[in-house]
Amino acid sequence: MGFWEVTLSLLAGLEQTCLIFALTLVLALPLGLVISFGSMSKFKPLAYITKIFVWIIRGVPLMLQVIIVFYVPGFIFGTPLFSRFGSVIAAFVINYACYFSEIYRGGIQSISKGQYEAGQVLGMTKTQIFFKIVLMQVVKRILPPMSNEIITLVKDTALARVIMIVEVIQAAQDFAAYGLMWPLFYTAVFYLIFVGLLSLLFGRFEKKLNYYKT
Amino acid sequence: MAILEVQNIQKSFGKNEVLKGISFELEKGEVMTIIGSSGSGKTTLLRCLNYLEVPDNGRIVVNGEAVFNSEEKENYTEANIRDLRLHFGLVFQSFNLFPQYTVLENIMLAPTLKVKEGIKNKSIPSQEKNREMSCIREKALELLEMVGLSDKVDAYPFQLSGGQQQRVAIARALALKPDILCFDEPTSALDPELTVEVLRVIKDLKKTGTTMIIVTHEMEFARNVSDRVIYMRDGLIEMDGTPEEVFDLSKNEHLNKFLNSGNL
Numbered sequence: 226m227g228f229w230e231v232t233l234s235l236l237a238g239l240e241q242t243c244l245i246f247a248l249t250l251v252l253a254l255p256l257g258l259v260i261s262f263g264s265m266s267k268f269k270p271l272a273y274i275t276k277i278f279v280w281i282i283r284g285v286p287l288m289l290q291v292i293i294v295f296y297v298p299g300f301i302f303g304t305p306l307f308s309r310f311g312s313v314i315a316a317f318v319i320n321y322a323c324y325f326s327e328i329y330r331g332g333i334q335s336i337s338k339g340q341y342e343a344g345q346v347l348g349m350t351k352t353q354i355f356f357k358i359v360l361m362q363v364v365k366r367i368l369p370p371m372s373n374e375i376i377t378l379v380k381d382t383a384l385a386r387v388i389m390i391v392e393v394i395q396a397a398q399d400f401a402a403y404g405l406m407w408p409l410f411y412t413a414v415f416y417l418i419f420v421g422l423l424s425l426l427f428g429r430f431e432k433k434l435n436y437y438k439t
Numbered sequence: 440m441a442i443l444e445v446q447n448i449q450k451s452f453g454k455n456e457v458l459k460g461i462s463f464e465l466e467k468g469e470v471m472t473i474i475g476s477s478g479s480g481k482t483t484l485l486r487c488l489n490y491l492e493v494p495d496n497g498r499i500v501v502n503g504e505a506v507f508n509s510e511e512k513e514n515y516t517e518a519n520i521r522d523l524r525l526h527f528g529l530v531f532q533s534f535n536l537f538p539q540y541t542v543l544e545n546i547m548l549a550p551t552l553k554v555k556e557g558i559k560n561k562s563i564p565s566q567e568k569n570r571e572m573s574c575i576r577e578k579a580l581e582l583l584e585m586v587g588l589s590d591k592v593d594a595y596p597f598q599l600s601g602g603q604q605q606r607v608a609i610a611r612a613l614a615l616k617p618d619i620l621c622f623d624e625p626t627s628a629l630d631p632e633l634t635v636e637v638l639r640v641i642k643d644l645k646k647t648g649t650t651m652i653i654v655t656h657e658m659e660f661a662r663n664v665s666d667r668v669i670y671m672r673d674g675l676i677e678m679d680g681t682p683e684e685v686f687d688l689s690k691n692e693h694l695n696k697f698l699n700s701g702n703l
Binding site: 337339342343345346347348349350353357358361362437438439 | 489490491517521524525527528531533535536537538548549553595596597611612615
């Protein structure tokens with residue numbers, strides 16, 4: 226097993242890793258906003274239910290959630306609801322949406338009442354106030370905690386192998402069966418490059434939003 | 440006819456009765472200051488005029504049109520409150536400029552959104568758009584010149600002093616051409632030297648005939664700029680008169696005590 230053979234194998238795994246990462250991000254970012262609105266709702270029952278849901282999702286290990294989504298429908302209905310990959314995406318999206326929702330909530334609630342009132346007395350609608358005034362300020366505030374969470378997501382993708390998705394680590398572990406250990410350590414390089422690129426990107430965003438201060 | 444009639448406004452927060460029945464009239468072009476100690480209800484009154492609070496009772500009439508009537512409270516929708524509140528402008532104690540926008544954008548934002556909405560619901564023909572937009576820009580630049588900040592058009596709020604920010608906030612409120620401009624302690628967050636520049640702008644506005652209601656703790660300023668002074672105490676108007684009547688001739692015990700407390 227040569228270096229290139231291993232690298233190619235791991236790159237195939239990386240494709241799965243990237244796919245889980247990208248799909249989770251694209252779906253969980255907007256879903257998180259919806260959940261945050263739920264937890265801030267003035268309709269108390271909705272707020273409570275949302276908060277309990279977020280507590281459960283954040284309180285149970287993601288690995289367990291992946292297993293539950295994949296196996297439990299099979300026990301109940303006799304047939305699985307999702308494919309292996311579908312289960313991973315469903316569990317990851319729900320899990321990350323809950324974490325994102327708390328970051329959004331913190332960001333939205335940190336905007337002073339005066340900003341809303343200024344918009345109101347200028348005759349703006351609630352929607353205009355949210356999108357034209359509040360949102361940009363929220364984005365600036367939540368960028369650092371979001372970067373953190375998104376970087377964690379890169380590495381959490383490794384949990385997918387618990388239901389036999391062959392992502393980077395699983396691809397490396399397959400070599401271990403042949404007595405080859407080094408590919409496992411080699412995967413760290415892939416993660417480091419991935420996270421490195423993300424960090425650069427977030428740094429750029431933060432710099433871009435530095436043109437004003439609150 | 441009075442431009443503004445406020446009739447028996449009452450407002451409670453829980454058991455705390457903040458306004459116990461406020462009534463006054465204001466003539467067009469008149470400048471009225473409201474003085475009184477903290478907790479007397481001055482700010483709540485201004486917030487009621489601007490729909491930031493909904494009074495429990497009373498009527499507010501602008502130019503003969505009832506803009507608020509507590510008996511019809513249930514009938515107000517978000518949309519007509521938006522229209523009605525534009526009779527009033529409000530300048531906040533803490534400026535509340537939008538930090539992500541430049542000075543010019545801060546002033547143009549609300550009028551621009553209004554025009555865009557007008558085009559969407561066809562109350563403004565779409566070929567008028569460019570003309571309307573350049574009108575808004577011109578008006579904004581004009582207002583900035585009036586408040587003496589023509590050189591700060593492209594600055595962001597964090598680059599300005601408190602006094603400059605407050606002058607931008609005044610221009611922003613004026614851009615929507617309110618009938619009555621309200622100020623909620625506009626200089627309380629400012630150093631004395633910055634206070635002066637804001638007060639100068641308010642004096643200039645008086646010369647142009649702007650109708651204003653000013654809640655302030657600057658007694659000297661209130662005396663100089665006002666046509667009318669209202670002294671509020673415990674949610675009621677205790678004195679209502681010209682600056683001379685209130686500051687010099689009053690025999691009201693509470694008022695004199697209040698006025699003297701600042702001159703120690």
